[in-house]
Structure formats: C-alpha cells, structure tokens
Amino acid sequence: MNTYAIWSIYRYEMARFFRTILQSFISPVISTSLYFVVFGTAIGSRIQEVEGVSYGAFIVPGLIMLSVIMQSISNASFAIYFPKFIGTIYEVLSAPVNFIEVVIGYVGAAATKSLFIGLVILGTASLFVDLSIAHPLAMLAFLVLTCVSFALMGFIIGIWAKNFEQLQLVPMLIVTPLVFLGGSFYSISMLPPVWQTITLFNPVVYLISGFRWAFFEQSDVSVALSLLAITGFTALCVGIIWLIFRTGWRLRD
Amino acid sequence: MAPILQVKNLKKTYEGGFEALKGVNLDIEEGEILALLGPNGAGKTTLISTLCGITIPTSGQATVGGYDVQHDYRAARGMIGLVPQDISLEPFEKVKNTVGLTRGLFGKRRDDALMERLLKQLSLWDKRDSKVNELSGGMKRRVLIAKALIHEPRVLFLDEPTAGVDVELRKDMWEVVADLKKQGVTIILTTHYIEEAEAIADRVAVISHGEILLIEDKDKLMSRMGRKQLKIELREPVSEVPDALKGYDLELADDGAALVYTYDTHADRTGITRLLADLSAAGIVMRDLSTRQDSLEQIFVSLVKEDAA
Numbered sequence: 001m002n003t004y005a006i007w008s009i010y011r012y013e014m015a016r017f018f019r020t021i022l023q024s025f026i027s028p029v030i031s032t033s034l035y036f037v038v039f040g041t042a043i044g045s046r047i048q049e050v051e052g053v054s055y056g057a058f059i060v061p062g063l064i065m066l067s068v069i070m071q072s073i074s075n076a077s078f079a080i081y082f083p084k085f086i087g088t089i090y091e092v093l094s095a096p097v098n099f100i101e102v103v104i105g106y107v108g109a110a111a112t113k114s115l116f117i118g119l120v121i122l123g124t125a126s127l128f129v130d131l132s133i134a135h136p137l138a139m140l141a142f143l144v145l146t147c148v149s150f151a152l153m154g155f156i157i158g159i160w161a162k163n164f165e166q167l168q169l170v171p172m173l174i175v176t177p178l179v180f181l182g183g184s185f186y187s188i189s190m191l192p193p194v195w196q197t198i199t200l201f202n203p204v205v206y207l208i209s210g211f212r213w214a215f216f217e218q219s220d221v222s223v224a225l226s227l228l229a230i231t232g233f234t235a236l237c238v239g240i241i242w243l244i245f246r247t248g249w250r251l252r253d
Numbered sequence: 254m255a256p257i258l259q260v261k262n263l264k265k266t267y268e269g270g271f272e273a274l275k276g277v278n279l280d281i282e283e284g285e286i287l288a289l290l291g292p293n294g295a296g297k298t299t300l301i302s303t304l305c306g307i308t309i310p311t312s313g314q315a316t317v318g319g320y321d322v323q324h325d326y327r328a329a330r331g332m333i334g335l336v337p338q339d340i341s342l343e344p345f346e347k348v349k350n351t352v353g354l355t356r357g358l359f360g361k362r363r364d365d366a367l368m369e370r371l372l373k374q375l376s377l378w379d380k381r382d383s384k385v386n387e388l389s390g391g392m393k394r395r396v397l398i399a400k401a402l403i404h405e406p407r408v409l410f411l412d413e414p415t416a417g418v419d420v421e422l423r424k425d426m427w428e429v430v431a432d433l434k435k436q437g438v439t440i441i442l443t444t445h446y447i448e449e450a451e452a453i454a455d456r457v458a459v460i461s462h463g464e465i466l467l468i469e470d471k472d473k474l475m476s477r478m479g480r481k482q483l484k485i486e487l488r489e490p491v492s493e494v495p496d497a498l499k500g501y502d503l504e505l506a507d508d509g510a511a512l513v514y515t516y517d518t519h520a521d522r523t524g525i526t527r528l529l530a531d532l533s534a535a536g537i538v539m540r541d542l543s544t545r546q547d548s549l550e551q552i553f554v555s556l557v558k559e560d561a562a
C-alpha cells in the first residue's frame with residue numbers, strides 16, 4: 001500500500017477546502033437557517049408534529065442528508081473532473097498507485113468535507129430546535145457511510161463527465177429529485193398507499209429513514225434494511241470504480 | 254547489462270482507429286541520453302505516454318528496469334520521471350506544494366533538503382510560496398521539471414522541455430541534464446531543436462508516422478556530418494574513375510557526368526588541391542564544382558521525406 005500517496009492526495013485535496021474554509025462554513029449555516037425559516041416556521045406552524053416529533057426537529061435528519069448527499073457528489077466529482085479538465089491527471093496516471101489508493105485519497109477528502117458540512121448543519125439546527133439524538137454512534141455511522149457512498153458516486157460521475165454540463169446533469173436530474181422525494185421533509189406514511197410503494201424503489205428513502213431512526217428511534221423502513229441498502233450501494237460504486245480503473249475508461253487513452 | 258528501457262514491437266491504435274505507433278522497437282542503456290526527433294504527430298508523445306502509463310498500448314511490450322510497464326506498473330513507474338509536453342499545473346496551488354505532492358504520489362517521505370536543492374537549481378526557490386498562476390510560462394515549465402525530479406527517478410522523459418523557453422533557461426536546463434547524467438540517470442528527450450540533440454545526446458532516434466526510422470550513435474552521425482563532399486561535374490562523361498585518380502576516395506555520380514570526392518573537414522590536409530591538379534594532369538575538364546555537407550538536420554529531413562514518400 002502506497003500510504004504516502006494516499007496521504008498526499010488527501011492532504012492536497014483538503015488544502016483546497018481549507019483555502020475556502022469560511023465559505024464552506026458560512027453557506028451551510030445560511031441555507032440551514034433559511035430552511036428553518038421557511039419550513040420550520042411557515043409550514044411547521046401548520047404541521048405540529050410528525051409521529052410524535054415536532055416538525056422542526058423532524059426535518060433535521062433529512063436536511064442534513066440532503067446537503068451531505070449533494071456536497072459529497074459535487075466535491076468528489078469536481079475533485080476528479082478538474083484534473084482531467086486541466087490535464088494534471090497525468091500525474092496520478094503515471095504514479096505508482098493503484099485504484100484503491102487513488103479512491104481513498106480523493107473520495108476520503110470529499111467525504112471529509114461533506115461530513116464537516118453535515119456537522120455544521122447539525123450544529124446550526126440545534127440552535128433552532130430542541131434536538132436529542134437517541135443513538136449518536138449510529139447517527140455518525142450513517143452520516144459517514146452516506147458521505148463515503150455518495151462521494152464514490154460523485155467520483156464515478158466526475159470520471160464519466162466530458163464537460164461541465166454533464167458534471168451537473170446527474171446531480172440535477174436524478175439525485176435532487178430522489179433526495180427530495182426520499183422523505184427528507186415528510187414521513188412516507190403521510191403519502192397515499194400507491195406512492196408509498198413507489199417510494200420504496202427510491203434508495204435515498206432507506207438512508208434518510210435509517211438516519212432519522214438514529215435521531216428519533218422511528219423509521220419508515222427497518223434499520224437493518226437501511227444499513228443493507230447503503231452498504232450495497234457503497235459496494236456497487238467501489239465495483240464500478242474498480243472496473244473503470246481496470247479498463248482505463250475515460251481516464252487512459 | 255540489460256537495457257534499462259526495452260520496447261518490443263509496441264503498437265498503439267487510438268480509439269478512432271488511428272495507428273499512432275506501428276511496432277516500435279527500442280533499447281536504451283542505463284545512463285545514456287537519447288534524443289527522440291520527429292515531425293509533429295510522429296508519435297513521440299504517444300510513445301512516452303505509453304511507457305509512463307498514461308496511455309494503454311494496443312499490443313507489444315515495454316519494460317523499465319526489467320519491470321513490465323503494464324503488469325509491474327508500480328515498480329516500473331516508480332523509476333520514471335516525466336516532464337509532459339503540455340504545461341498542466343493546478344493554478345491556485347503553491348509551487349512547493351505541487352512539487353511536494355509528486356514526491357508523495359511516488360510513495361516517498363518528504364525531503365526538504367532535496368526540495369531546496371532542486372528549487373534552487375531551477376531558480377525557483379524565491380517562488381516557492383507563489384501560486385502557480387503567478388508564474389511565467391518558463392517558470393511553470395521549470396516547476397514541471399522540479400516535479401519530475403523530486404522523486405529521484407532513474408529514467409527521465411523530457412517531452413519538448415525547451416519549447417517556448419528562452420536561451421538562458423535552456424542553458425540552465427542543460428546544466429540540470431548534465432548533472433543528472435553524472436548521477437547515472439537515463440534521459441529520453443524529444444525536441445524540435447536539432448542543435449539541442451547535437452549538443453547533449455549520446456544517441457539520436459528519428460521517429461516518423463509511428464515508426465523508428467533511425468537510431469544511431471550521435472558521434473557516428475557527427476562524423477558523418479564532419480565529412481564533406483566535393484562534386485566535380487565533367488564536360489565529358491566517364492565510364493569509370495580514371496586510373497590516374499584511383500588513389501582518391503572518388504565515386505561516379507550522375508551516370509559518369511560527375512565525380513564525388515568525400516573528405517574529412519577536420520583533417521589537416523583535405524587533398525583537394527592535389528586532386529584538382531591531378532584531374533587536369535589526367536586531361537579531365539571540369540564544368541563546375543560544388544560542395545555539400547550533411548547536418549543532422551539534413552539527415553533528419555531527408556529521412557522523414559523518404560518516409561513520407
């Protein structure tokens with residue numbers, strides 16, 4: 001294992017993050033506050049409680065997931081797309097590193113950044129609502145797994161994308177709807193039965209459900225299923241990346 | 254000793270079907286400097302990229318230090334330093350960080366002393382904390398060289414390192430190259446400046462349309478260039494070199510309408526005066542005289558032209 005290489009990529013990527021740390025910190029704080037003003041105050045005044053949890057608190061896990069998923073994808077896809085775009089990718093391709101080392105470096109850094117943002121949102125949210133976390137460790141585990149798996153997905157998108165439009169396409173057209181329809185701001189049980197069934201095909205549902213369970217001990221689907229879904233998704237992404245590096249697809253001519 | 258770099262029948266066909274390398278064979282000895290010359294699009298960069306792992310060969314084999322560049326890529330790439338043709342550097346990164354990154358990628362512990370020595374040698378030490386986008390083009394090129402050298406490679410590829418670089422810097426670069434050669438580093442460089450190849454290479458290879466046309470010792474080439482030819486056009490054609498002139502290195506040309514005398518410009522006596530005297534003594538009337546000298550450039554141009562024909 002070329003640990004120096006992993007560490008170098010990781011540190012290099014994190015340096016980019018620290019250069020704009022203030023920005024990275026302020027924007028989730030502001031957007032979270034806005035969500036609370038709009039959802040918590042405007043809608044929350046009509047919906048008092050969802051399954052015994054105040055609406056303001058109820059949306060916190062979904063809110064965190066929403067940002068973390070989007071951040072993980074955009075961080076990781078940009079991290080690998082950018083060197084491809086400016087040509088510095090030659091360095092990684094000609095270095096004595098294997099795909100695992102490259103992935104740990106890039107995806108690890110992207111996941112760290114979104115984990116940081118997730119925690120900032122959690123902190124900001126706790127200023128607005130009373131939050132008690134039933135299973136803090138499970139909460140953290142779900143959060144980390146989500147960061148990692150979606151960073152992996154972003155990494156794939158970054159390799160696949162041939163231009164900036166494509167880089168935005170998948171997050172915009174697929175991920176955003178899935179996340180919004182994944183029960184971020186409502187409980188699945190609030191939907192008509194047909195939609196409840198359809199929703200079960202949305203992988204994000206399992207994430208948010210499991211994550212919400214870690215907070216409030218109540219979930220739309222079983223926790224084991226949530227864990228299985230996210231582990232399966234992670235494994236799938238790793239498999240795809242392995243294949244990409246094996247064949248050199250969109251990386252090596 | 255086995256060559257440090259061995260290329261066997263290496264072929265590369267790009268996705269669109271273009272055959273950029275048509276079975277390249279090349280052996281490079283440890284410690285030598287090889288100049289790879291060839292017109293635009295000859296396949297120089299493709300060859301280098303294939304050896305470095307940036308491009309996947311279609312068929313054939315290549316080893317660096319005995320390690321296959323595909324199967325033993327870790328060991329092979331670990332020995333290689335690459336200065337790419339295009340300047341690609343992350344614009345917002347500091348010089349020392351981007352140079353340091355490369356060393357890390359090659360699995361080596363950070364070495365501040367080496368960094369300082371290298372940056373000083375390349376006149377970049379004052380710029381170590383500058384961002385890449387604050388540097389001039391020539392400085393960026395030097396950053397690329399620093400990156401290629403920071404992990405102490407045994408084999409160095411320089412893909413047109415002096416393109417768009419001023420005379421001063423070029424001299425600096427050749428100093429660096431000479432220094433590396435002293436340390437036993439093997440260097441393969443591509444260039445369009447033939448004087449450059451003349452000045453520093455041990456061997457010269459010419460590539461065109463994906464094929465190596467010539468690979469030869471530079472000194473041998475130079476001695477070929479040191480020779481000059483005197484062409485003597487005759488009023489009356491002859492069928493063979495006249496007996497009286499058999500002692501000279503003469504050849505018939507233009508179906509006997511001319512004699513070609515080859516001589517060494519470096520010799521004390523070229524023998525021209527005596528030859529001309531003997532010519533008229535033999536009763537041969539000259540119509541015209543001309544001289545010709547091959548330069549590496551001419552050899553190169555005629556090779557490539559032949560190949561294109």
Ligand SMILES: Nc1ncnc2c1ncn2[C@@H]1O[C@H](COP(=O)(O)OP(=O)(O)OP(=O)(O)O)[C@@H](O)[C@H]1O
Nearest residue numbers: 253267271273291292293294295296297298299300
């Ligand atoms: N990625 C690619 N896809 C398709 N064709 C390519 C690709 N890269 C290079 N080629 C083609 O392969 C041929 C060799 O290109 P290469 O870059 O190796 O030439 P070169 O000898 O380095 O030329 P130059 O002196 O201009 O740098 C060219 O005809 C080029 O168009």
Ligand SMILES: [Mg+2]
Nearest residue numbers: 297298299338
């Ligand atoms: Mg080239």
